[in-house]
Amino acid sequence: MLDFSQAFDAAVRQIVTLDPQLLEIIALSLKVTLTAVAVATLIGLAVGGVLAVYRFPGRSAVAAMLNALMGLPPVVAGLMVYLLLSNAGPLGVLQLLYTPQAMIIAQVTLVTPIVAALTRQTCEDLLEEYRDQLRSLGASSAEMVTTLLWDGRYRLVTVVLAGFGRAIAEVGAVMIVGGNIDHVTRTMTTAIALETSKGNIALALALGMILLAIALAVNVALMGIRRLANHFAYA
């Protein structure tokens, strides 16, 4: 496998020399995913906290739907956002298709149900333990939500990291709504798919190694957070 070892060498060289093309792709990927995760976190924490505390008709239906959407295939999320943003779609006038904004929207669609569903679960578990004491202290429902979100902070950070891991690694959604346009909407995952099929294994390998490193970093962070939470008995 001479080709492979050559490609591997080239990949390592690209990473070590901070190849501009490589950096551009990594930067766009991080920008899209971090923005999407930030938005999804804001929505997901609020939705999850409210679902855990408030009682209203259709509550369990919403919770069940969120659980189902956790497993939403990225290509389906992409398709939904594509239909929404295409010229014939309801948001077509915004002309967002094939822009980074479109990719952010697609990843928000993907990550929000994950954050919301896991937040609801976390908050419900905590509420089970806290409910009588909080009611005794006189907490309103809104105060219960903020209390649960704060007291679940360690677990919720891991929830957000899980959402990040899913978004950074997905290819289907950003491919459909972004279009993998060079210098505009090319992310790590879409570039890997394209470059591999073009035979440019070096760039694909370099991006693959970066993705693996990110996955590793996320897991190390998760372990650290769990250990910290256990140390304080805040788990």
Added chain:
Amino acid sequence: MLEQPRPLTTFDSGAPFLGTLLPLELRHLSLETGGRRLIDRIDLKLEDRGITVVLGPNGAGKSLLLRLVHGLLEPTEGAILWGNAPMDDEVRRRQAMVFQKPVLLRRTAAANITYALGLRGVPRSERASRALRALELAGLRHHAFAPARVLSGGEQQRLCLARALSLDPEVLLLDEPTASLDPASTLAIERLLIGAKHSGIKVIVVTHDVGQARRLAQDVIFLHHGRLIEHQPAGRFFEQPESDTARAFMAGGLVL
């Protein structure tokens, strides 16, 4: 353990005790779940401050009764009146409850108290000093900035009691506060309760520990199978219980 708990210096509330939550009156109070009557037509009037002990074997309905009077459970039938007014959020805000299993937030000991003070509308500037005073009273000053949940079981329960007392409640409700604690922690809790009594707080404590009831009670409510069997001043109850079940219970027999 022959040492009797002595009253501590009372908790300095700064606010006059109004006592308007008394009398506590239960009228024909019943609670049913799944066709079973867990609290069975209890009529009761508590007029005096001091410590009322709710005594009875396991499953007698003691904890349920406490949750009912604190408004954490809705009765199936009957009424609960605090100072001739029905239970509501406002009444509950003048009370505090300590549960059998300490419920502590995932924060420091001091933050557990300042959090509760915040919920009760205490100005931010007063919270820290009140929290530290409450911790001092409970002998936990040195743990103020330790995560609450790494404290020992006895310390956690003292922290719960300190949090309850920091709220300056007119009524303090406790559900088996020392059920799983060592004697030293039990003594510390009982001292705090006697201190609370002397500062004019009405204390209602559920226990199945006859010794504890003897050490604390001014009056005793004896429950069995969800029914009120006896409500007597402590002296009379311990010397001459009227009912066979209470007599058997205090003789250490198994009450079925």
